[in-house]
Amino acid sequence: EAGVAQSPRYKIIEKRQSVAFWCNPISGHATLYWYQQILGQGPKLLIQFQNNGVVDDSQLPKDRFSAERLKGVDSTLKIQPAKLEDSAVYLCASSLTSTGEKLFFGSGTQLSVL
């Protein structure tokens, strides 16, 4: 079974630039999550989708971050404009259920904002 796919693997940008990350969840997984993991910390939930609807985006900085999951499969996370403090690994995860059980994570996109 293929895992959660993410791209790009690494991204280096300057502050105030824009960046986008892509995620393809495990086939059949209705729930998709984006997490931000700052170095030395545990992942922090940014947004949770159930199919193509948003379940929780309470911790998403909506003035600069946006995410969409068109057709309930792939998802993109965008940052515009980026700040230095956005440097982190952005992890995508998916699960069969919406109850937070058995999340499968991708390898993440490591973002460096200079």
Added chain:
Amino acid sequence: GESVGLHLPTLSVQEGDNSIINCAYSNSASDYFIWYKQESGKGPQFIIDIRSNMDKRQGQRVTVLLNKTVKHLSLQIAATQPGDSAVYFCAENAGGTSYGKLTFGQGTILTVHP
């Protein structure tokens, strides 16, 4: 806000020893707990989970113990191997309106010496 924390940020053991990684949580409403393993450059990998109606659960070489009285969670790894070297995170699911949202702790770095 509510959070999950770890007592020991680093743990070094010899190959073959048993390892114990501890986690304290503060949200008494949490009803589901998970341990994840994260190797360098990879996303978190599910190890084992436990619901709040249980106090112990065993997997292959791993055991999770839950003490709801003192809000404490532990992960025991038997016969630790060099391949177990990684960062270990505990995560909690608060249930209710937060169902599906996992809160991760800081993480413990486990180093296994051959």
